[in-house]
Amino acid sequence: MDAEEIRAIFKFSALEKNLISSFGIEEELFLPFLLSLKSGGSWSYASEETNSIAVKDVITFYDDENKIGYTLEKIYFFVDPKVVKEEGLVSRLEKCGTKEERELVERPYFITLQAKKIIFAEVNPSLKKITVRELKKKHIQLKGTPAYSAAHELEHLEKGEVKGIPIWTFEYFKEQ
Known part of the structure; x- marks a missing residue:
């Protein structure tokens, strides 16, 4: 690591x-x-x-004509989150922490959270820009992947470890 890179890291910090x-x-x-942003x-x-929890969502924008694009990352950060409402049920495979294999879990398709503070960030790699703001509202509904992620992180807060059905309970079927 050279001096210029070290200065850039200190400036960013x-x-x-x-x-x-x-x-x-x-x-x-x-x-x-910070972990969501950096890792x-x-x-x-x-x-x-x-x-607190941080929940990441991504949207990829792609220009077919120019053959270029970028993936915008959205990070929802909640301080003292509480579930207001859950709706739907999705079976999915998740991997967590130091566990070797993924496990089958059930998550809500929609989840509405309330929090003392909700901070929202957009990370645009095309512009090398991280825009952060506190949302005025204290409730937010997440759908799909962010809802699953929020439920997963809330399970950590509630139970410590996320538990599911190990993937080795599945069966293989070969189509002819």
Whole structure:
């Protein structure tokens, strides 16, 4: 790593620290947001007093004519999230943490969450821009993949470990 790269990392870290402090939230609560941004995926954090989750969604924009595009990442960050409503049921395979294999779980197709704070970020790799704002509303409905991810992270907060049916209980069928 050269000096220029180290300076860039320090600059990014300083901007990050300023952003976090601007929301008036304990720094450790932002861990799921930072992990989602830097490592990808959805994450949760819990202490004795409070908790938070970050839920990631992605949308790919592609220009067929020019043959270029980008994937916009949306990160929903919730402080002290609570489920208001769940609707639908989807069977899906998930892998979590240090587990070796994916497991079959059931998740809601829609989930409505309320939270003390909801912070929303859009990460645009085409522009190299991360736009972050606090949403005024305290309820939000997620659908599909973000709903599954939110339910998964809430299960971590509630039960610690996510449990499902191991994939080795499935059967293979070969079509002729």
